[in-house]
Amino acid sequence: MSAIDDVLAAFGQVGWRVTKQERVCKGRSPNPTRVDLARGQRRLSLLAYAWKLVLEGKGRSGRNYRVEVTRCHEGDLLMEAGRVTVGFGVDADRQVLAVFDGWTKRATGKSSSVHIRRVTLDKAAAEGYAEEDPRWDGRAAVRTAEADRLLDWIATQSQTRLTFVQPLDYTITGEKAIITADLWDAAPAAWLRRRDKLVLASKSLTTLLDTSFWEVQDVEVRVITKTGRNPRRSVTFNCRRFGRVRQNQADFLKSLGGTPTT
Amino acid sequence: MTLSAYTKTGDATIYYFDEDYRAAKTVSGRHLESADVAELTERALELATGRHLLLPDADALLERCVVALLGGHIVLQGPPGTGKPTLAYVLAETFNATVHLETATADWSTYDVIGGLHPTSKGGMDTLVPWLGHVPRAALTCATVIARHDDPEEEEPHQAHWLIIDEFSRAEIDKAIGPLYTVLGGGSDNVPLQLWFGDKEERQAIWLPERFRIIGTMNSVDTNYVYTFSQGLSRRFQFVYVGVPDKTQIAAELEQARTSAGEWYAATYGDEGFNLADFVGDTRVARASLVITSMLEAVRYDDAGHPGWPLGTAQIVDVYRQLALRLPGAGEDEGSLVDALDLSLADRIIPQAGNLSKIQLDTLDQWLQAQQLSRTKAALRHLRAQSATGY
Numbered sequence: 001m002s003a004i005d006d007v008l009a010a011f012g013q014v015g016w017r018v019t020k021q022e023r024v025c026k027g028r029s030p031n032p033t034r035v036d037l038a039r040g041q042r043r044l045s046l047l048a049y050a051w052k053l054v055l056e057g058k059g060r061s062g063r064n065y066r067v068e069v070t071r072c073h074e075g076d077l078l079m080e081a082g083r084v085t086v087g088f089g090v091d092a093d094r095q096v097l098a099v100f101d102g103w104t105k106r107a108t109g110k111s112s113s114v115h116i117r118r119v120t121l122d123k124a125a126a127e128g129y130a131e132e133d134p135r136w137d138g139r140a141a142v143r144t145a146e147a148d149r150l151l152d153w154i155a156t157q158s159q160t161r162l163t164f165v166q167p168l169d170y171t172i173t174g175e176k177a178i179i180t181a182d183l184w185d186a187a188p189a190a191w192l193r194r195r196d197k198l199v200l201a202s203k204s205l206t207t208l209l210d211t212s213f214w215e216v217q218d219v220e221v222r223v224i225t226k227t228g229r230n231p232r233r234s235v236t237f238n239c240r241r242f243g244r245v246r247q248n249q250a251d252f253l254k255s256l257g258g259t260p261t262t
Numbered sequence: 263m264t265l266s267a268y269t270k271t272g273d274a275t276i277y278y279f280d281e282d283y284r285a286a287k288t289v290s291g292r293h294l295e296s297a298d299v300a301e302l303t304e305r306a307l308e309l310a311t312g313r314h315l316l317l318p319d320a321d322a323l324l325e326r327c328v329v330a331l332l333g334g335h336i337v338l339q340g341p342p343g344t345g346k347p348t349l350a351y352v353l354a355e356t357f358n359a360t361v362h363l364e365t366a367t368a369d370w371s372t373y374d375v376i377g378g379l380h381p382t383s384k385g386g387m388d389t390l391v392p393w394l395g396h397v398p399r400a401a402l403t404c405a406t407v408i409a410r411h412d413d414p415e416e417e418e419p420h421q422a423h424w425l426i427i428d429e430f431s432r433a434e435i436d437k438a439i440g441p442l443y444t445v446l447g448g449g450s451d452n453v454p455l456q457l458w459f460g461d462k463e464e465r466q467a468i469w470l471p472e473r474f475r476i477i478g479t480m481n482s483v484d485t486n487y488v489y490t491f492s493q494g495l496s497r498r499f500q501f502v503y504v505g506v507p508d509k510t511q512i513a514a515e516l517e518q519a520r521t522s523a524g525e526w527y528a529a530t531y532g533d534e535g536f537n538l539a540d541f542v543g544d545t546r547v548a549r550a551s552l553v554i555t556s557m558l559e560a561v562r563y564d565d566a567g568h569p570g571w572p573l574g575t576a577q578i579v580d581v582y583r584q585l586a587l588r589l590p591g592a593g594e595d596e597g598s599l600v601d602a603l604d605l606s607l608a609d610r611i612i613p614q615a616g617n618l619s620k621i622q623l624d625t626l627d628q629w630l631q632a633q634q635l636s637r638t639k640a641a642l643r644h645l646r647a648q649s650a651t652g653y
Binding site: 043160162174175197213215241242243244245246247248251252 | 265268269271272273274275276277278281389410413415416417
């Protein structure tokens with residue numbers, strides 16, 4: 001049985017009916033699979049990736065867990081209109097399911113991993129449900145027998161996001177801005193999608209670079225390769241000004257999360 | 263924290279309200295910036311002239327529109343082809359308002375005007391989501407323009423955004439717009455428009471900005487296809503009649519119509535050989551214009567106790583367009599375009615005479631008897647026979 005079957009079986013146990021289960025690729029790998037779930041009037045359409053959770057490998061503490069994000073296709077994790085891309089991790093030992101936002105982790109390399117803390121899994125096993133910060137790279141975990149408790153977290157991923165971005169570069173022209181950030185080093189940048197809102201923050205995260213709120217109108221990821229260095233990914237946001245921060249800029253920035261450095 | 267939480271504390275201002283309609287209340291109380299009727303009327307006149315809009319008794323007409331808009335919403339009514347939508351754009355520009363136009367149809371309901379629920383997939387869930395109708399959507403855009411206009415850093419020159427509803431009477435507007443009665447009332451009670459379909463508290467009501475206006479346009483001739491209005495709705499919109507140009511304006515009107523038709527031809531099919539000034543001043547076109555002038559003088563106006571047929575300028579432009587298309591094939595002598603005019607009148611003007619009364623048709627017939635327009639005469643005979651027999 002594949003991990004995706006485990007996930008669907010868990011939802012089946014709590015009353016959700018699988019109305020569609022269709023692998024995107026022909027072949028052995030079920031990652032990703034189009035999944036439609038139904039319960040009463042509720043419907044849920046996912047593009048689901050699922051893997052077994054394993055202990056982290058060498059170079060890590062060895063105490064936490066990861067999924068190795070293997071898939072049937074080249075390139076980034078897929079997104080499809082009308083479906084939420086989510087990644088599941090199956091912890092058979094604890095009888096726990098973990099989940100992460102596929103959009104945020106879309107640009108993981110083909111053989112890279114998504115990590116999940118042991119404490120998150122332990123808490124889910126003990127209390128039924130647990131969430132892991134930061135919110136722009138969050139995880140949730142739940143007892144397999146209470147799988148439907150993940151649905152609120154999954155639904156939350158569709159809400160408009162507001163965060164800071166520490167740009168590599170930005171250009172403001174009238175009410176428009178083009179903002180570029182490192183996809184991996186400027187964490188919230190990977191989290192943002194069309195219609196989400198951002199402010200520009202300094203490297204130290206202590207001041208705003210500009211008083212505007214920017215609404216993301218388009219997102220483009222580029223691979224930048226420099227000789228002798230590993231390729232980097234940058235994300236460029238085409239934005240329009242959505243509003244302005246009028247006062248208490250420092251408090252405002254602080255409330256968005258992140259840890260200022262001096 | 264959500265953005266609206268920051269706007270409530272005053273720590274932030276936002277310019278777009280589609281996620282939180284209530285936040286638009288902060289700017290909804292702003293009134294139009296100027297009530298200088300003379301200045302606004304003068305500006306409207308300049309803009310109308312700039313757009314080659316020929317209006318009868320233009321000063322008075324525009325002044326009435328300006329005064330009406332300072333007080334609320336208006337409906338421009340009049341015969342087809344008199345430039346009502348163009349006038350609506352002119353009026354919006356006069357007040358420094360951006361504008362967009364929606365065309366009403368007989369299918370309009372409260373769903374189109376106010377909004378409702380429509381099915382979609384959101385966050386992977388098949389669900390019903392709010393769909394904002396034309397009026398609240400335009401009102402939100404208006405709030406955005408006001409918010410940006412208020413902020414000197416934004417350099418937004420416009421003070422508002424308005425909605426033009428063309429063919430206002432095609433819709434059963436009284437029914438479709440009914441829920442707006444209270445908020446369009448223009449009274450002192452500032453109440454929001456309740457949106458029963460709002461999925462969240464912040465999207466269940468919307469304040470129409472005081473600067474927001476609706477300009478309806480409707481044909482007063484096309485009565486076979488229009489719905490009538492209740493007194494309640496009529497009270498919420500001031501009706502302004504936009505008629506055809508006066509008799510004294512015909513020469514200027516035809517010159518403008520020739521220019522418009524020539525511009526259309528140049529933009530659509532013109533090549534280097536086509537010269538707009540040559541077309542406008544062409545003696546063959548001028549000869550045809552004499553016939554058109556004669557027709558308008560004879561049939562358009564309420565003379566000798568009989569009602570006229572208020573042919574609009576747009577219909578005359580249509581005739582000139584056909585003349586522009588036929589001109590390359592016409593002969594060189596001055597009267598060589600009259601046959602082309604005959605066909606154009608038969609095809610573009612006579613079919614629109616279907617709603618005319620017997621006395622109006624008789625007047626047209628009488629004028630035709632004195633003209634060498636055999637195809638137009640035949641077209642009119644056919645139209646009358648069709649009315650009488652159904653064939």
